[in-house]
Amino acid sequence: MRLKSALLVCAAGICLVAAPHAKADVLYSVQNPTTNFVFFTYDSPNFITMDTLVPASDLIYNNTIHPATSVDFIIDSPLQPGNADVQITINPSPGVPTVQDKFLPPEELTEYGTFPFGPGSYGYPTSELVVAAPEPASIALLGTGLTALLAVRRRVWNPDRRQ
Secondary structure, eight states: OHHHHHHHHHHHHHHHHHSOOOOOOEEEEEEETTTTEEEEEEEESSOOOSOEEEEGGGEEEEOSSSOEEEEEEESSOSSSTTSEEEEEEEOOBTTBOSEEEEEEOGGGGGSOEEEEOOTTSTTTTTOEEEEEOOOHHHHHHHHHHHHHHHHHHHHHHOGGGOO
C-alpha cells in the first residue's frame, strides 16, 4: 500500500512537470515600493505593443484604497511624445487626481524588468512599472510538494493505512 501511494504521488508530479507549457502571460504591475503600495496588476496574454484600454474587470489585482476604473496603455503619448503613457483612471477620491499619467520609454512595455517612471509622471520618482512572467514550474513544484505532504499526513492520521 505504501508503494502504491508513493507511485501515485510521483505520477502526479511527473504529469504536472511534463504537461505542455501554456503560453506564458505577461504581468504588468504599477507599484510604489517606498510606501509598499501596489496600484494594479494586469495579466496580459502577451507584451503590449499597441494602445490597449483595460477595464477594471480585467485587472487581476485592483487596490481597494484608490481602485482603478480603467488603465490605458498608450504607446505614443500625446502628452509626452516619444514616451509611452500608462494612464490610470480612478474613482474620485479627495486630494487624488482622477487620471494619473505615468511616462516611460515605449520599449520598456515589451521587456521584462522593473522600470521607474520618468519626469512628469504622477508619483515620480517613487512609482515604477514591473513587467514579469508567471512561474508555472514553481507552481507545479509547490503543488507536488503539497500533494506529498497531504499523502503523508493522511497516512499518519489513518492507522489502518500504516501497513
